[in-house]
Amino acid sequence: MDLLDIRNLTIEMDGPHGRVRVLDKVSLQLKEGEVHSLVGESGSGKSLLAKAVIGVLNPLWDVTADRLWWNGKDLLAMTPKQRRAITGRDMAMIFQDPLAYLDPNATVAEQITEAIPAGDVTGTFLHRRVDRKTRVANLLHRVGIRDHDAIMQSYPYELSEGIAQKVSIAIAIAHRPKLLIADEPTTAMEPSTKEQIQRLLGKLAVSQNMSVLLITQDVASILPATQRVSLLYCGQMMEHGDTEKVLERPAHPYTDAMIKMSLQAHAELAPKSRLPSLPGAVPTLRHMPIGCRLGPRCPYAQKQCVKAPLVRHREAQSYYCHFPLNEPES
Amino acid sequence: MSHLLEAVDLFKTFRPRRAWPWSKKSVALEPTSFTLEAGETLAIMGETGSGKSTLSKIIAGVEAPSGGELYLNGQKLNYAQSKRRCQNIRMVFQDSDKSLNQQLTVGQQLEEPLLFNRDMPSSERNQLINSTLRKVGLLAEHAAFYPHMLSTGQKQRVAIARAIILDPQIVVADEALVALDPSVRAQIINLMLDLQKDMGISYIIVTHSPQIVKHIADKILILYRGKMIAFNETERLLTEKQQPYVETLLHEHLTNHSQITGNSSAKVTE
Numbered sequence: 001m002d003l004l005d006i007r008n009l010t011i012e013m014d015g016p017h018g019r020v021r022v023l024d025k026v027s028l029q030l031k032e033g034e035v036h037s038l039v040g041e042s043g044s045g046k047s048l049l050a051k052a053v054i055g056v057l058n059p060l061w062d063v064t065a066d067r068l069w070w071n072g073k074d075l076l077a078m079t080p081k082q083r084r085a086i087t088g089r090d091m092a093m094i095f096q097d098p099l100a101y102l103d104p105n106a107t108v109a110e111q112i113t114e115a116i117p118a119g120d121v122t123g124t125f126l127h128r129r130v131d132r133k134t135r136v137a138n139l140l141h142r143v144g145i146r147d148h149d150a151i152m153q154s155y156p157y158e159l160s161e162g163i164a165q166k167v168s169i170a171i172a173i174a175h176r177p178k179l180l181i182a183d184e185p186t187t188a189m190e191p192s193t194k195e196q197i198q199r200l201l202g203k204l205a206v207s208q209n210m211s212v213l214l215i216t217q218d219v220a221s222i223l224p225a226t227q228r229v230s231l232l233y234c235g236q237m238m239e240h241g242d243t244e245k246v247l248e249r250p251a252h253p254y255t256d257a258m259i260k261m262s263l264q265a266h267a268e269l270a271p272k273s274r275l276p277s278l279p280g281a282v283p284t285l286r287h288m289p290i291g292c293r294l295g296p297r298c299p300y301a302q303k304q305c306v307k308a309p310l311v312r313h314r315e316a317q318s319y320y321c322h323f324p325l326n327e328p329e330s
Numbered sequence: 331m332s333h334l335l336e337a338v339d340l341f342k343t344f345r346p347r348r349a350w351p352w353s354k355k356s357v358a359l360e361p362t363s364f365t366l367e368a369g370e371t372l373a374i375m376g377e378t379g380s381g382k383s384t385l386s387k388i389i390a391g392v393e394a395p396s397g398g399e400l401y402l403n404g405q406k407l408n409y410a411q412s413k414r415r416c417q418n419i420r421m422v423f424q425d426s427d428k429s430l431n432q433q434l435t436v437g438q439q440l441e442e443p444l445l446f447n448r449d450m451p452s453s454e455r456n457q458l459i460n461s462t463l464r465k466v467g468l469l470a471e472h473a474a475f476y477p478h479m480l481s482t483g484q485k486q487r488v489a490i491a492r493a494i495i496l497d498p499q500i501v502v503a504d505e506a507l508v509a510l511d512p513s514v515r516a517q518i519i520n521l522m523l524d525l526q527k528d529m530g531i532s533y534i535i536v537t538h539s540p541q542i543v544k545h546i547a548d549k550i551l552i553l554y555r556g557k558m559i560a561f562n563e564t565e566r567l568l569t570e571k572q573q574p575y576v577e578t579l580l581h582e583h584l585t586n587h588s589q590i591t592g593n594s595s596a597k598v599t600e
Contacts, residue, residue: 041511042482161378187509190377190538192578218512261512271545271564272523277516281481 003178003211004030004053007067011048011057011235020285023048023235024293024308032178035205035212037222037243039258040232043282046215049232050181053213054091055083092172096184098164102156108167109152112136115174139170142207144200162193169200173208180204181213186221198223219247219255220262231255234283234293236308241317251314251324253300292320300325332404334532335366335389335500340398342384358384361398362558364551368499369526371533373547373564375540375579381556383504386536390421390502402499417447420493424505426485430477436463436488437473443496458495465528466491467521483514487521494525503535507542519546540580544568552576 011023023045030036040046051057052068055075068075070090075083095101103111113132120135121128140148143166156164165185172180182201186194202225205212214223222229222243229247230240231254239252250256260276269275280297289295291306298305300323309320314328339361346356359381366372376382387393389400394409401407402418423429431439440459444450450458460470466487477485486506493501503522507515523546525531537543543550543564550567552560552575560567560576568580 041513191540192377220512258512261516269545274520274523275516275545277520278513281483281514282511284481 001072002029002069003032003034003071004028004213005067005069006049006053007065009049009052009063009065009068011045011052012062012064013058013060015285017286020288021235022285023052026232026235026237027311028230028237028240030179030211030213032211033205033209034228035202035214035223035226037214037216037226037229038232039216039219039222039229041217041282043234043285044232045235046232047183048235050093050183050213050215053179053181054093055080055087089175090178091181092175092177092179093181093183094165094168094172094185096187098161098168099156099159101168102164104156107153107155108159109133109136112139112152112167112171112174115171117175139174140167142173142204143167143170144196145170160193161189162196165189165193165197166200169197169204173204173210176208177210179211179213181215183215184217185214187217194221201225218262219258231258234288236293237320238294239317239319239321241315241319245315245317249326251312251317251319251326252321253298253323253325254294255319256325292322333365333401334368334370334403336363336401336404337365337389338363338399338401340385340388340395340400342381342388342393343396357556359388359553360557362551362553364549364558364561366500366532366534366549368532369530370548371526371535371546372549372551373543374534374536374551374553375538375543376553377538379555380553382536382553384556385553386421386502386504386534389500389534390419391415392421413447416443417496418498419500419502420496420498422486422489422493422501422503422506424509426482426489427477429489430485430492432477434476435473436475436477436480439488440473440492440495443492447496462491462495465494465525467517481514482510483517486510486514486518490518490521490525494529494531497529498531500532500534503533505536507535507537508539522546543580550580552579 006026006028008025008027009023010021010025012019012021026049038046038049052063057063065076070086113136116132116135121131123131136152137148140151145151145163145166151163159167186197201212201214202223204210205225214226216222226243228241229243231238231252233254238254239246239250246255247259250259257278278297283289291308295301295305302323304322309322311318311320340359341361342359343355343357362385374382374385384393388395391409391412399406407415437459440462441455444455444458459473463470463472468484468487477488480488507518510518522533526533535547547564550560550562550564551558554575559573567576
């Protein structure tokens with residue numbers, strides 16, 4: 001059974017110019033211990049999807065789904081209290097800018113201690129104190145910080161970006177969640193720090209048997225350990241499937257464009273030559289095209305594209321396109 | 331033949347906030363020398379705290395150097411000569427949201443450098459603003475827009491328009507490409523390359539992404555803890571054997587994602 005099973009999740013909000021569909025029938029399945037990357041540019045609704053799972057969306061927005069199941073239980077049918085209990089126990093989230101997210105008034109040790117579940121610490125009054133400290137040190141070791149004493153006593157402003165992100169990961173895994181949602185954890189970081197954090201997330205997924213939903217804006221910065229990848233554009237799912245298959249033979253023009261635009265693919269291009277890029281810009285919420293929302297920017301778009309395509313499958317990948325690329329010869 | 335821009339032993343030191351007059355100053359940038367020719371792109375690379383932003387700020391005139399000389403077209407450029415500097419060296423910043431004034435329309439923002447530096451009637455100013463907007467791929471109508479009405483890519487285009495409106499010789503871009511979406515980033519890189527071809531602008535870009543550097547830079551300058559450890563043409567830095575630190579900095583990201591590179595090359599042969 002899937003850990004997280006989302007079918008046709010739709011989020012609508014009322015704006016001054018009428019109803020806007022920010023997420024349009026998005027489906028996503030996540031197995032236990034799986035690393036899943038969710039790729040999309042800004043405004044694609046990838047953070048909204050994460051928020052819908054955690055349950056922190058604006059209550060004025062309409063969230064409808066055929067299925068929003070966590071371990072076989074329907075999250076949408078629960079009372080807020082039940083849902084909070086599940087979210088608090090099984091899920092955790094980390095964000096893009098750790099220095100903005102950590103408490104500037106508390107030391108690292110205080111912040112991690114706070115995240116350790118009360119039931120974990122046992123023993124007498126004095127023993128509990130020692131136990132808490134060793135647990136904090138262990139957590140720091142687990143995220144790859146060796147010099148735990150110095151880090152425990154520092155305040156967030158004293159830490160470098162990479163260490164701060166590691167601390168926020170330590171806080172997130174303190175209660176052994178089943179799902180870690182990482183919302184652009186490495187955007188705007190230096191390449192070496194980025195690589196460290198990515199390796200750490202991949203390792204934690206294996207060692208803690210924890211699923212990771214990694215949200216990123218670039219196919220080039222997905223985790224090397226990613227098993228499955230999904231691409232979102234303007235609130236519509238474009239393609240999802242096994243990472244290798246999707247990157248090797250993308251069926252959707254958007255996937256193809258994202259791969260060509262990713263910086264890694266430029267290696268073969270002559271220096272100073274023009275880079276491949278999609279024409280135009282991401283449409284604003286008020287001016288969403290009907291049908292396939294990639295339509296106006298898609299080089300392969302035809303008349304049919306004003307009708308939203310239904311899902312199609314090919315081996316281990318699914319895509320939403322009338323005119324897929326790289327079709328196997330039959 | 332003089333160089334377009336020549337730096338001779340530029341350095342920058344800071345005095346710690348509470349210190350005796352005779353105590354040692356902390357060094358942000360050790361003496362650095364380099365040259366830049368017209369129509370070339372120089373990339374400054376390094377980790378955080380390596381002094382790359384300090385160097386770009388000294389070149390753009392945001393900060394005064396503690397010593398050393400800067401020559402523009404063979405003539406010495408003092409820190410106080412802000413008029414000459416800002417007509418020839420312009421800067422583009424990382425976050426266009428913060429660097430554009432939210433309370434002025436795009437047209438007003440572009441007019442400001444003209445008001446301060448050019449003596450021209452308003453009709454000519456408007457004409458120049460229109461043509462500059464078209465040059466960066468926007469429309470003349472965008473002059474009436476406020477920044478919040480534009481998308482990120484368009485805002486970055488406005489920032490570039492503001493930099494090139496005085497027809498400068500050098501544009502300094504401090505991390506102007508990292509925070510953009512992939513499709514927007516590719517568009518902006520294309521725009522910068524086109525402008526370089528048409529107007530012969532030299533770029534000084536500060537970045538830590540080896541891929542961007544490889545694509546657009548002619549020369550690379552690498553800083554490590556305030557010290558320049560390499561300055562050479564991109565080709566030679568990439569092909570010849572280098573110090574271990576330079577190698578890791580330049581090749582870092584490539585090995586990590588050989589998966590994607592390998593696949594896209596496979597696709598080309600299909």
